[in-house]
Every structure is written in structure tokens, then in C-alpha cells.
Amino acid sequence: MEECVFCKIAKHEIPAQFLYESGQVMAFPDIHPAAQVHILIVPKEHIPTFTDIQDSHKEVIAEMISVAQQLIKEKGVEKKYRMTFNGGVFQHVPHLHWHLLGGEWARDMQ
DSSP, X not given: OTTOHHHHHHTTSSOOOOSEEOSSEEEEEOSSOSEXXXXXXXXXXXXXXXXXXXXXXXXXXXXXXHHHHHXXXXXXXXXXXXXXXXXXXXXXXXXOOEEEEEEEEHHHHO
């Protein structure tokens, strides 16, 4: 998708602070964090929504899971984290992505 912000990040047209990057998956901090740790885990291939995942995406989904597990440990949030993804009107960027939220929530950090 030509106008997709995550596709532009994947192509390095928009800078991001990558916490993880491979040929298939990238992870970077959310620009509007809702928690002390708020990381987006994103496939580089444009998959519009959760319901668009196909059997051919098994490898990239497995890598996304592995990246999430690795980041949970690296950020030390094993005891307090949440993994979420949004769809429909709740999905602000029409490119599959997961939110890893951990530590204190923004509302608790004030």
C-alpha cells in the first residue's frame, strides 16, 4: 500500500527506532504510548487486518510471537504485560500490528 505508514516505515522512508528488525518483522515504540512499555510488532508485508491473515502467513505470525516473547523478557515486564490488536473502527492504521503494553499504564504514571 503506497500510503500506509507502516509500509513506509518498513521501507525506511519514515524513520523509526527499531527494537527488532528482520526481513519479515519489525518492532518499534508506539509514538503515543499508553503504558511505560508500548511497542508495536508489525509484519513488513502489508496484511490489512487480522481477518486477512492466510495460511501463507504462518511463518511471519510465528516470528511475531517470538519477537513479542523476546521483548517481554528484554523489557522486564513478564509479570505485567498485555498483548492486543485492534480491528474495524478501532484499528487506526490499516496494517496488521500488535501492541505490547507493559509496566505502568499511562493513566497510572501521571
